[in-house]
Amino acid sequence: MLRFPNRTSSSAPRAVLIGIVVAMTALGGLSWSAVTALDFLDTLDRAEGDTLQAASMIEGQAGPVLRHGFERLDGVARRLEAGGGLSAFADAAIAEGLSASGAGTLSILDTEGRTIFGPTIALDAGVADSLVSEMTAAVGRGVAALPGRAEGEEAVVLAQPVAGPGGRFQGTALFAIPAVRLTGVSKAFEGRERTAGLFRPDGLRLAGHGALGLGALPLPAPGDGLVEMERPLGGRASLLALRRVGDLPVLAAVGVPREVVLAPWRIRLDRGVAVALTSLLALFGLAWMGWASQRRETAARTALEEANTRLEQRVEERTSDLRALNQKLVRALNEKERANQAKARFLSAANHDLRQPFQALRLFHHILIERLRDTQDREIAERMGEALDSGEKLLHSLLEVATLDAGVVRPNVTDVPAAAVLEDVVSEFRAAAAAKGLALRVRPCPLLVRTDRALLTRMLRDLVRNAVAYTESGGVTVGCRRRGQWLRIEVWDTGPGIPAEQLDAIFEDFVQLGNPERDRSRGLGLGLAKVRRKAALLGHAVEVRSRLGRGSLFAVSVPVAAADRAAPAFAPASSGREPRKDGRLILVVEDDPVQRGGMQLLLESWGHHVLTAMDGEAALARLRAAERPPDVVVSDFRLPGDLNGVQIVTRAGELLGRPVPGIILTGDTAPERIREAVATGCRLLHKPFTPDLLREALAAVGTERAARQAQTAA
Structure with missing residues (x-):
C-alpha cells in the first residue's frame, strides 16, 4: 500500500522558506535602493566638490595675474588723479611712468572712448558701446572686467575710470592681460563637455571655453565659493561651481552637464542589480562585525576613561600641593625682601644719624688736640682719637658698600x-x-x-x-x-x-x-x-x-695688558695740602648747632671768616646782608625747610650772578642720595670726615676758582 506525503505538512517548511526568501529579497531590495540613493547623492556631492576645486584652481592661477593687473591699473589711475586727471600727460615723467605697464598692455581712453595713450585695445561690441556710460557710473567704485583683444590676441581687459578735479569722469584706464596667461588650468577641461573659465557677474565670458554666457551670476564674498545644481547651460541642466577672484568683479566658473556627472552612477546602478543579494549578505556580516567591534571599543573606552579620571585626580592633587608650596615660597620670599628692605632702611638711618655726632666729635677733637699742651692731656686726647678712628672705620665700611651699590x-x-x-x-x-x-x-x-x-x-x-x-x-x-x-x-x-x-x-x-x-x-x-x-x-x-x-x-x-706696553711711570702723590690762605669768607649751613659751632671754630682757627645759617632761607638772608660775597659755601645735604644743600649752592650762584664753589656734607649713604649729590658738580664729603679732608676740599675749590679766573682773563 502506497502512502503519499501529507501536503499540508510539506508545504509548511516551504512557506517558511519562501517567506524567508521574500523577506530577505524585500530587505535586500530596500537596502540596495538605499545604497543606490546614497550613491546618487554621493556622486552629486563629489561632482560638486570636484567642480568647486576646479574653479578654485582657475581662481588660483588667474587671481595673482588679475590682482597684479588691478594694482598696476589702480596705480596708474591714482597717479593720474593725483596729477590732476588726464592733464598729467603734460608731465613727461608721468607719461614715462605710465608706459612701464609690466606684463600687460596699458591704454588710456578719453570721455568719448577714444584711445589717447598706448595701443588700441579692442573690446567686444556689446561692452564697447556701453563702456563710457558704465565707467561714468563707476567713478569711485572700483574696476570692471571686460572681454577684448590686444595686439591680435584674446585678452581680459580691466577698466577703471579716471576722475579729475571734483570727482568728474575724465576718461578710462584699460589694462589688457593676454588670455593665455589666464586659461592654462581651464584648458585641462577642454573637450570634456564642460564650461570652464573666467566670467563677469552678468554671465559674460572673459576667458576660457564652453558657453559664452551663463546668465546673471551671484557674486560670492572674496575667497568664498558656491555651487548651483540646476543651472541650464546649452539647453541641458548642469552643475555650476563659482569662486570669486579676490575682491574683483570676476568669477572663476566650471559647469558640467548633470548627465555627464551621473554617467558613472548609472554604470554602477546596472552592476548593482546583479550583486544586490550578495551585497545584502555582506552588509549583514559587516554589520555584525561592526557591532562586535564597537562593543569591544566601548569597553576599552570605558576602561580608558576610568584610568584617565584617576590620573586627573592624582594630577589635581599634586598640582594643589605644588600650588600651596609655591604660595608658601612666595610668602617666604616676600618676607625676606621686606626684611632686607627694613634692614637697609635701618642701616641707612642709623648710619646717617651716627655720623652727625661722630662728625662733631671729630671737629672738637681736632680743635682740642691743637690747643692742649700738657703731655698727659694730649695722651688722653690721642686715646679719644683712637676710639673715634675705630668707630669711623665701621661707618666707612658701610659707606663704601653703599657707594658701590649706588653705581657712582x-x-x-x-x-x-x-x-x-x-x-x-x-x-x-x-x-x-x-x-x-x-x-x-x-x-x-x-x-x-x-x-x-x-x-x-x-x-x-x-x-x-x-x-x-x-x-x-x-x-x-x-x-x-x-x-x-x-x-x-x-x-x-x-x-x-x-x-x-x-x-x-x-x-x-x-x-x-x-x-x-x-x-x-x-x-x-x-x-x-x-x-x-x-x-x-x-x-x-x-x-x-x-x-x-x-x-x-x-x-x-x-x-693681562698688551705685551708691547711699557710699565707706566709713577709720579709722587700730591700731599693735597693747600698753602694757608687767610681771609676767605665761608658760608656754613648746618642745622645741628653743635656741628655748626664746631665747624665755625675749626675754620676760624685756620684763619677764615665764617658766616653761619641753620637752613636755606637763613643762608640766603645772610648772603643778601653780607658786605661781600662768600668764597665758598659749606652746607649739609639734608636741611629743614624746602631747600637742601645742593639747592642752596645753586640759589647762591643765581643770587650773586656767578657760580659759587660748594662743598656738600652728608651722612646719608643711600645710593640715590649719593648719585644725586655727585651729579651736582659740588665737592662731596661723607660724615664723619677728618679736618684734613675738609682742608683739602677747600684747597681744591680754591684752585678750581683760580683756574677759572685765569681762563676768563685770558
Missing part, C-alpha cells in the same frame, strides 16, 4: 704693574703677620694688568686681611698664575678652611664665620661683600676653594 664709582682702568700692587698690599700686613708668628710671602710677577689700581689694591687688601686674621699657624702666600689672557692673583692661607655649603654665603653682607660673638675687632663681615662688588664693577672674576682643616684659596682673575 667710575673705575680708572690703566696698565698696572702687578708686582707693585702685590708689594703694596703685603707690606701693609707684614707687621700683623709677624705678631701672630705667620710667614707672609709674596711671589713676584713681572706682568702688567688692565685694571683700576686703587680698587684692585682694596680687593687684595681685604683678601689678605681675612687670610691673616683667620690663620693661626702656618702662613699666607700671595702669588700669580697666568691663564692665557688672564692673570690669576691668588691668596693662599693655612687657616681652618670654609665648609662647602658656606662658600657662597661668605660673599653676602654681614656674614662672618667663626665670629658668633660679633667681635668688632675682627671686622663687620663686609670685606668679601665689597670684594664681590668691586670685581663685578671691574669685570674681574673671583673664585674661592677651601678644604676644612687645610686652608683656603681666593683668586681674582685680571686681564
Whole structure:
C-alpha cells in the first residue's frame, strides 16, 4: 500500500522558506535602493566638490595675474588723479611712468572712448558701446572686467575710470592681460563637455571655453565659493561651481552637464542589480562585525576613561600641593625682601644719624688736640682719637658698600704693574703677620694688568686681611698664575678652611664665620661683600676653594695688558695740602648747632671768616646782608625747610650772578642720595670726615676758582 506525503505538512517548511526568501529579497531590495540613493547623492556631492576645486584652481592661477593687473591699473589711475586727471600727460615723467605697464598692455581712453595713450585695445561690441556710460557710473567704485583683444590676441581687459578735479569722469584706464596667461588650468577641461573659465557677474565670458554666457551670476564674498545644481547651460541642466577672484568683479566658473556627472552612477546602478543579494549578505556580516567591534571599543573606552579620571585626580592633587608650596615660597620670599628692605632702611638711618655726632666729635677733637699742651692731656686726647678712628672705620665700611651699590664709582682702568700692587698690599700686613708668628710671602710677577689700581689694591687688601686674621699657624702666600689672557692673583692661607655649603654665603653682607660673638675687632663681615662688588664693577672674576682643616684659596682673575706696553711711570702723590690762605669768607649751613659751632671754630682757627645759617632761607638772608660775597659755601645735604644743600649752592650762584664753589656734607649713604649729590658738580664729603679732608676740599675749590679766573682773563 502506497502512502503519499501529507501536503499540508510539506508545504509548511516551504512557506517558511519562501517567506524567508521574500523577506530577505524585500530587505535586500530596500537596502540596495538605499545604497543606490546614497550613491546618487554621493556622486552629486563629489561632482560638486570636484567642480568647486576646479574653479578654485582657475581662481588660483588667474587671481595673482588679475590682482597684479588691478594694482598696476589702480596705480596708474591714482597717479593720474593725483596729477590732476588726464592733464598729467603734460608731465613727461608721468607719461614715462605710465608706459612701464609690466606684463600687460596699458591704454588710456578719453570721455568719448577714444584711445589717447598706448595701443588700441579692442573690446567686444556689446561692452564697447556701453563702456563710457558704465565707467561714468563707476567713478569711485572700483574696476570692471571686460572681454577684448590686444595686439591680435584674446585678452581680459580691466577698466577703471579716471576722475579729475571734483570727482568728474575724465576718461578710462584699460589694462589688457593676454588670455593665455589666464586659461592654462581651464584648458585641462577642454573637450570634456564642460564650461570652464573666467566670467563677469552678468554671465559674460572673459576667458576660457564652453558657453559664452551663463546668465546673471551671484557674486560670492572674496575667497568664498558656491555651487548651483540646476543651472541650464546649452539647453541641458548642469552643475555650476563659482569662486570669486579676490575682491574683483570676476568669477572663476566650471559647469558640467548633470548627465555627464551621473554617467558613472548609472554604470554602477546596472552592476548593482546583479550583486544586490550578495551585497545584502555582506552588509549583514559587516554589520555584525561592526557591532562586535564597537562593543569591544566601548569597553576599552570605558576602561580608558576610568584610568584617565584617576590620573586627573592624582594630577589635581599634586598640582594643589605644588600650588600651596609655591604660595608658601612666595610668602617666604616676600618676607625676606621686606626684611632686607627694613634692614637697609635701618642701616641707612642709623648710619646717617651716627655720623652727625661722630662728625662733631671729630671737629672738637681736632680743635682740642691743637690747643692742649700738657703731655698727659694730649695722651688722653690721642686715646679719644683712637676710639673715634675705630668707630669711623665701621661707618666707612658701610659707606663704601653703599657707594658701590649706588653705581657712582667710575673705575680708572690703566696698565698696572702687578708686582707693585702685590708689594703694596703685603707690606701693609707684614707687621700683623709677624705678631701672630705667620710667614707672609709674596711671589713676584713681572706682568702688567688692565685694571683700576686703587680698587684692585682694596680687593687684595681685604683678601689678605681675612687670610691673616683667620690663620693661626702656618702662613699666607700671595702669588700669580697666568691663564692665557688672564692673570690669576691668588691668596693662599693655612687657616681652618670654609665648609662647602658656606662658600657662597661668605660673599653676602654681614656674614662672618667663626665670629658668633660679633667681635668688632675682627671686622663687620663686609670685606668679601665689597670684594664681590668691586670685581663685578671691574669685570674681574673671583673664585674661592677651601678644604676644612687645610686652608683656603681666593683668586681674582685680571686681564693681562698688551705685551708691547711699557710699565707706566709713577709720579709722587700730591700731599693735597693747600698753602694757608687767610681771609676767605665761608658760608656754613648746618642745622645741628653743635656741628655748626664746631665747624665755625675749626675754620676760624685756620684763619677764615665764617658766616653761619641753620637752613636755606637763613643762608640766603645772610648772603643778601653780607658786605661781600662768600668764597665758598659749606652746607649739609639734608636741611629743614624746602631747600637742601645742593639747592642752596645753586640759589647762591643765581643770587650773586656767578657760580659759587660748594662743598656738600652728608651722612646719608643711600645710593640715590649719593648719585644725586655727585651729579651736582659740588665737592662731596661723607660724615664723619677728618679736618684734613675738609682742608683739602677747600684747597681744591680754591684752585678750581683760580683756574677759572685765569681762563676768563685770558
